Amino acid sequence: MTPLHISSRRFLLDLAELATFGRRQDGGIDRVAGSAADLASRAWIRERIEACGLSSWADDTGNVFGRRGDSRGPWLLVGSHTDTVPGGGYLDGAYGVIAALEVLRVLHEADHPAADMLEIVSFWDEEGAQATSTGGLVGSTALCAGGHIESIAGYLELHIEQGPRMEAAELELAAVSGIVGVARYSVTMQGVANHGGTTPMLGRADAGQAAVKAAAQIIDLVTALDPDMVANLGFIEFEPGAPNVIPGRAEFVVEFRAGTEQALRTVRRRLEQLVQRSAEAENCSGTVEQISYKPVARFDPALCHTVEMSLRTVAPAVGRLLSYAGHDASVLSRYVPTAMVFVPSTGGISHAPDEYTPEPLLVQGAQALLQCVLAVHASASSPRGAELVPQTTPGVHSRPR
Ligand SMILES: [Zn+2]
Structure with missing residues (x-):
């Protein structure tokens, strides 16, 4: 099989289009969970999922999912969130969701068997930016409290670092071993x-x-x-x-x-x-x-290792980091094997209009996510990697609507 590559053009165009939902004059994004811009962006994501022949649905909480309509799981869940803080940047969360969409599209179009084990997600209200919020991570917490988590074999999240550590160490990609x-x-x-x-x-x-x-x-x-x-x-x-x-x-x-x-x-x-x-x-x-x-979130050591090895096939400057910001992955890590990938944040700036990562690094990160999914699929298909996939296939509780 020829090596698979994400479409950098399609990926960057989608990322740019998502940034039009809630964009302010100063370039910052107002897409607080539940706002008109947030709801419109979720409808748009579902359209983008369905435009390439995949099926999408939203659960009762507002999480948006996508996968192949005929896939039966258990799934490797890949995604992040698309809500922002007021005046936030265009990459925090959105990057991981659009990259997950692109990875699923590439696998689906190539009819790669890994497409059948992949489910993508945009979580509801990760940021907790509403005045009435109790601290965010709402969608991931609800997912883990519901029945659908039984059908999830693992979770991967690609995210910007939101700090200066990678830039200082001249890293292009990092496997995240946990969250402080x-x-x-x-x-x-x-x-x-x-x-x-x-x-x-x-x-x-x-x-x-x-x-x-x-x-x-x-x-x-x-x-x-x-x-x-x-x-x-x-x-x-x-x-x-x-x-x-x-x-x-x-x-x-x-x-x-x-x-x-x-x-x-x-x-x-x-x-x-x-x-x-x-x-x-x-x-x-x-x-x-x-x-x-x-509490400290410790990601799955075996999955982190797989992720780190996959990143090394994409870029030489790969490191291991702890995340100093909270992520949906911290919630998922208490239920299923979980790992994260970081790309650098220029100047370490995040939750602000100047949040930025050069496009080549964004594209490389999305390609790295594809490599991670392929590696997980390969290891899940081998007897050694069987721990990522539950031995018995649990019932699917959330059917596509
Ligand atoms: Zn985030």
Whole structure:
């Protein structure tokens, strides 16, 4: 069989057309889940799937799927999401969906047997950008809670990196081994509000000072603990918040992301110690409360290996990375063997109009995704790769509508 190649022209044209849904004057994309632009883009994706003789449907959540009408599964699911944050970029999510569509089209047109094991998806509301959102990943979570997941043998997602690490390491492609865990804490300092002029410095119980002194040490704490960990102090507030009143209460929210649960446990302990020390030094009391915790997602080692080997057939500059952003793949990885592929983000910019990856790298990434699917198909067809495909074929719960 002659080597298969994606059609770079068709792929780039589709990517460009998807970007017209919700495009703003400044080039940013407003395609928040459930918006008119999001709904219109989903109808368009279904048209594009059906235009080449494939069947498409949407589930009750709003996830859009495509596959060969007569394929029976279990399927390797490949895709991403097409919703955006307000003023987001044209690649985040959309790239992985259009690449999945192109891979399925190429396999279908070549009548390659891998086409029969492939299902593509555009997940509903990955970003969680609506005001009422509980944090996104809505479509992938719903898929995994429903019956259709029984028919899914594995999940692959191609995505832009959304950070500067690949560019810095001069990587063109990366196999993603997992997604960092994310822990968010609210730190509260309780002191005594008093006259900011008449109260001598000695003897104040200044909750604001306690908070900023603790907050100022967090970055050093994290860097010393784990060079791969990141922390972000994104919110701080003093009460009552007046120039002439000593803050009686202060709160800040800090978020940690790390590749191991161990690192996240350790940083929590260190944070608690730091908060106690800083509070006592200012005659205050301090508390640390966990707001949310997303565990580390570990992708399937065998599938990651297959992916990495496939990437090496497409480009020499291939690496392994952890993802510092959340993805639908983190949800899927708890249910089925999962892996991801990254392409670089120019300048590390994402969730912004300037989000960009040069077209040759986008095309190469889509070709790499095709190679990954072919490799998974080849390994699933061999006795050694049987673990990716369930031994018994479960019933299909979501029929194409
Ligand atoms: Zn995304």
